[in-house]
Amino acid sequence: MFISAEALRRNFAEVKAGMRPKEAIEESNRCLYCYDAPCIQACPTGINIPSFIKKIATGNLTGSARTIMDANPVGASCARVCPTEELCEGACVLNHSSKPIRIGDLQRYATDWAIKNEQRLFAAGARIGRSVAVVGGGPAGLSAARELARFGFDVTVFEARAQAGGLNTYGIVSFRLPQPISLWEVEQIRGLGVDIRTNTAVGRDVTAEELLNGYDAVLLAAGMSKVPMLGIPGEELEGVYDAIELVEGTKISLSPELGGRHVAVIGAGNTAIDAATCAVRMGAVHVEICYRRTQQEMTAYEFEYEFAKSDGVAFRWLTAPQRIIGDENGRVKAIECIRMKLEPSPDGGRARPVPVPGSEFVIEANAVVKAIGQKRHVQLIDQFGLAHSRGIVSVDPATYQTSNPRIYAAGDIIFGDGQGEAMVVSAAQQGKLAAYAIYKQLAAAGVSNP
Amino acid sequence: MADLRINLAGIESPNPFWLASAPPTNTGYQVQRAFEAGWGGAVWKTLGDPIINTSSRFAAVHYNGQRVAGFNNIELITDRPLEVNLKEIAETKKRFPDRALVASLMVEPKREKWHEIVKKVEAVGVDGLELNFGCPHGMAERGMGSASGQQPDLVEKQTYWAKEAARTPVIVKLTPNITDITATAAAAVKGCADAISLINTINSLAGVDLDSWNTIPHVGGKGSHGGYCGPAVKPIALNMVAECARNARIDVPISGIGGISDWRDAVEFMLMGATGVQVCTAVMHHGFRIIEDMLDGLNTYLDRKGIARVGELTGRSVERYTEWGNLDLNYAVTARIDTETCISCNKCYIACEDTAHQCIDRLTDAEGRSYLKVREEDCVGCNLCAIVCPVEGAIEMVEQPSALGSMTWNERQAAIASLKRKEA
Numbered sequence: 118m119f120i121s122a123e124a125l126r127r128n129f130a131e132v133k134a135g136m137r138p139k140e141a142i143e144e145s146n147r148c149l150y151c152y153d154a155p156c157i158q159a160c161p162t163g164i165n166i167p168s169f170i171k172k173i174a175t176g177n178l179t180g181s182a183r184t185i186m187d188a189n190p191v192g193a194s195c196a197r198v199c200p201t202e203e204l205c206e207g208a209c210v211l212n213h214s215s216k217p218i219r220i221g222d223l224q225r226y227a228t229d230w231a232i233k234n235e236q237r238l239f240a241a242g243a244r245i246g247r248s249v250a251v252v253g254g255g256p257a258g259l260s261a262a263r264e265l266a267r268f269g270f271d272v273t274v275f276e277a278r279a280q281a282g283g284l285n286t287y288g289i290v291s292f293r294l295p296q297p298i299s300l301w302e303v304e305q306i307r308g309l310g311v312d313i314r315t316n317t318a319v320g321r322d323v324t325a326e327e328l329l330n331g332y333d334a335v336l337l338a339a340g341m342s343k344v345p346m347l348g349i350p351g352e353e354l355e356g357v358y359d360a361i362e363l364v365e366g367t368k369i370s371l372s373p374e375l376g377g378r379h380v381a382v383i384g385a386g387n388t389a390i391d392a393a394t395c396a397v398r399m400g401a402v403h404v405e406i407c408y409r410r411t412q413q414e415m416t417a418y419e420f421e422y423e424f425a426k427s428d429g430v431a432f433r434w435l436t437a438p439q440r441i442i443g444d445e446n447g448r449v450k451a452i453e454c455i456r457m458k459l460e461p462s463p464d465g466g467r468a469r470p471v472p473v474p475g476s477e478f479v480i481e482a483n484a485v486v487k488a489i490g491q492k493r494h495v496q497l498i499d500q501f502g503l504a505h506s507r508g509i510v511s512v513d514p515a516t517y518q519t520s521n522p523r524i525y526a527a528g529d530i531i532f533g534d535g536q537g538e539a540m541v542v543s544a545a546q547q548g549k550l551a552a553y554a555i556y557k558q559l560a561a562a563g564v565s566n567p
Numbered sequence: 568m569a570d571l572r573i574n575l576a577g578i579e580s581p582n583p584f585w586l587a588s589a590p591p592t593n594t595g596y597q598v599q600r601a602f603e604a605g606w607g608g609a610v611w612k613t614l615g616d617p618i619i620n621t622s623s624r625f626a627a628v629h630y631n632g633q634r635v636a637g638f639n640n641i642e643l644i645t646d647r648p649l650e651v652n653l654k655e656i657a658e659t660k661k662r663f664p665d666r667a668l669v670a671s672l673m674v675e676p677k678r679e680k681w682h683e684i685v686k687k688v689e690a691v692g693v694d695g696l697e698l699n700f701g702c703p704h705g706m707a708e709r710g711m712g713s714a715s716g717q718q719p720d721l722v723e724k725q726t727y728w729a730k731e732a733a734r735t736p737v738i739v740k741l742t743p744n745i746t747d748i749t750a751t752a753a754a755a756v757k758g759c760a761d762a763i764s765l766i767n768t769i770n771s772l773a774g775v776d777l778d779s780w781n782t783i784p785h786v787g788g789k790g791s792h793g794g795y796c797g798p799a800v801k802p803i804a805l806n807m808v809a810e811c812a813r814n815a816r817i818d819v820p821i822s823g824i825g826g827i828s829d830w831r832d833a834v835e836f837m838l839m840g841a842t843g844v845q846v847c848t849a850v851m852h853h854g855f856r857i858i859e860d861m862l863d864g865l866n867t868y869l870d871r872k873g874i875a876r877v878g879e880l881t882g883r884s885v886e887r888y889t890e891w892g893n894l895d896l897n898y899a900v901t902a903r904i905d906t907e908t909c910i911s912c913n914k915c916y917i918a919c920e921d922t923a924h925q926c927i928d929r930l931t932d933a934e935g936r937s938y939l940k941v942r943e944e945d946c947v948g949c950n951l952c953a954i955v956c957p958v959e960g961a962i963e964m965v966e967q968p969s970a971l972g973s974m975t976w977n978e979r980q981a982a983i984a985s986l987k988r989k990e991a
Contacts, residue, residue, distance in 0.1 A: 142632045143632050145632075146631045146632035149912045149914060149957050150914075151911075151913055151914065152913035152916060152917035153913050155911070174631065174632070210912045213910040213911075214957075
């Protein structure tokens with residue numbers, strides 16, 4: 118089935134409109150301006166929310182954007198991608214008496230204004246004669262780079278892709294986060310004199326050793342990698358996609374590749390939802406998500422789930438793929454699944470899915486998208502010789518120092534095993550904290566008087 | 568259904584809501600539309616020698632996203648010929664004989680001028696006259712409006728001149744731009760006024776434009792002070808009405824004016840001594856149709872209170888308004904926070920901590936939840952916490968029993984004086 122370039126463009130345009138000025142004024146005036154506000158506590162980056170909202174109300178939009186971006190260097194992206202009802206808006210005291218302030222929308226209003234009016238919000242600090250190499254230009258790396266530049270460090274960011282911004286630039290669907298927003302954040306940081314070297318991968322274009330020799334400290338913030346193998350027959354067939362790559366592809370150029378197809382998405386996390394809604398918008402005729410547990414256990418946020426449903430995505434619970442079936446040309450034509458049932462976990466954790474013998478069935482699908490999590494950058498971690506647990510870099514939670522005290526780590530590369538949170542806003546905060554730790558460490562070594 | 572009819576110094580109207588002399592009563596078309604909507608009376612826009620009005624006349628003060636907390640105008644009296652106004656007044660009265668139609672007048676402070684206009688206006692059948700001694704801008708420079716209204720002797724004299732010629736009741740409209748409004752109110756009474764109306768607008772500059780640095784409003788780059796009215800002036804007006812109402816020298820009915828926007832405001836003015844009220848800014852903001860809720864709300868209120876006639880409200884709170892020296896120094900209230908209703912915004916805490924008496928503690932309960940508690944022994948009962956609290960009913964000011972009897976400042980001073988006399 119054909120889908121026009123115009124329809125594709127429209128399908129991938131941002132879904133939600135920004136607040137209109139009157140809406141923003143009304144909403145900002147509704148904020149109670151709480152003292153010691155719980156929304157601030159609920160924000161992983163601790164944005165002074167009542168303050169930035171007050172500034173919208175008084176017409177000080179530059180100040181408002183600065184308050185936001187000061188606490189969160191990727192605050193424009195977070196305005197769109199944060200699960201606000203679980204964070205700031207969930208903590209709003211007005212939940213108890215009327216309805217919460219639309220903090221995310223107001224944050225977007227202020228930062229959109231700053232983007233539109235080409236505001237430069239921060240300046241670099243006086244040079245202190247120390248340097249830091251940041252590996253990875255995603256939320257954690259950029260956040261750290263911004264803070265380090267403000268402290269006066271010479272900062273170089275090594276980014277493997279063509280653009281910095283990481284997940285915000287490549288991993289979040291355009292109809293929720295248009296790429297220019299993330300790239301504006303990158304430019305803000307580049308404007309502080311941070312040297313962002315794109316298309317530069319550690320291990321390919323530069324070695325770990327070179328970084329350790331050339332810089333006073335290294336921050337590893339490379340995030341996570343591709344989707345792992347399902348470990349079932351047929352994965353090599355044409356028409357099997359990696360969800361991360363699928364979404365990334367739509368951020369680079371829109372293709373009608375899935376037009377007219379029946380798409381099965383394996384997994385029910387936020388990436389699975391992103392891939393499923395992308396598929397719908399690429400013109401797929403039918404998109405269903407197969408998940409081996411139930412709605413209760415899925416990791417996608419509630420609003421993501423609702424969004425997918427409103428996009429017409431179907432959900433098959435307790436369904437696990439057994440093998441992908443190809444046609445004579447080596448193309449996917451169906452996927453064989455088996456029904457699962459949940460059994461209590463012996464250690465009291467999440468319920469375990471167990472196959473129901475003899476319950477195999479076949480779903481017609483000519484595209485399969487894998488979204489069962491992400492692989493780890495084990496190779497990269499090994500190049501730096503760092504201690505890790507299955508690809509999760511071990512850090513001192515107070516200093517973000519790895520097993521090599523000159524190397525720090527933040528963001529998704531340290532997420533997992535109960536360490537950290539897989540949110541953009543948490544990565545941004547970790548980047549900040551790692552930057553403060555580096556500053557403290559190097560200042561203790563006499564950096565203030567180089 | 569209560570009886571809403573009022574009689575203000577002989578001027579009868581089916582309800583206490585009149586339109587004040589202002590832009591809404593500029594023409595017969597407008598006043599008739601207002602009467603159709605249900606307004607009980609109207610004071611026609613001030614008649615006098617026609618003037619020229621400026622273009623760009625009004626401005627408003629908006630507050631936290633709400634439009635028109637206060638309103639400012641530099642419009643003068645009518646700019647239409649007297650004959651046109653008189654013709655329309657006659658038509659309006661003929662169409663609505665049961666409504667109170669009052670003519671507002673402003674002429675030079677000369678006896679013959681007053682006689683002349685009073686006769687002309689009464690000839691077309693108005694129910695009463697209102698002397699405009701209040702307009703604070705434009706006319707004052709010509710020795711009229713508030714220029715004469717700020718001088719008690721001129722108020723008395725001009726009232727008397729008008730009364731000499733008048734056969735209908737004369738209401739004197741007072742300016743608030745004066746230190747003690749009871750001085751001019753008393754002067755009006757001495758001049759044989761049948762009633763007083765207050766307040767006229769307060770001298771004001773609505774604002775300055777942050778980009779152009781022009782005044783708001785400006786007329787070709789220049790501004791001039793205007794008259795302030797609307798919700799923001801209500802407390803000022805209410806005080807002035809109450810001060811007149813409780814002053815024994817001022818023994819005439821009062822028509823209350825100043826920021827009255829709904830039936831509740833009207834009830835307050837009546838409780839503080841007004842027989843009826845006049846409204847302007849609220850209709851300029853929303854149109855004449857607001858009369859519907861004013862009547863309905865007032866009726867419902869009177870029924871709920873078991874009051875048969877609206878006139879029974881007039882002056883009922885006046886005796887409770889007194890000098891500070893008569894307040895009981897031993898009376899005490901303290902704040903109490905209902906933790907069930909409290910939403911923990913901490914507005915009361917920071918207001919008390921920074922600007923009052925530091926008597927609200929932030930505590931943590933057994934489950935680790937924070938809550939607020941008033942240290943009653945340190946609370947002076949200032950009300951600030953209850954004022955800033957955004958949730959109705961979360962903070963209550965609770966009356967504290969006093970071991971001591973009532974003692975006012977005046978009684979205390981008298982007691983001290985008598986002790987001193989005994990010592991001597």
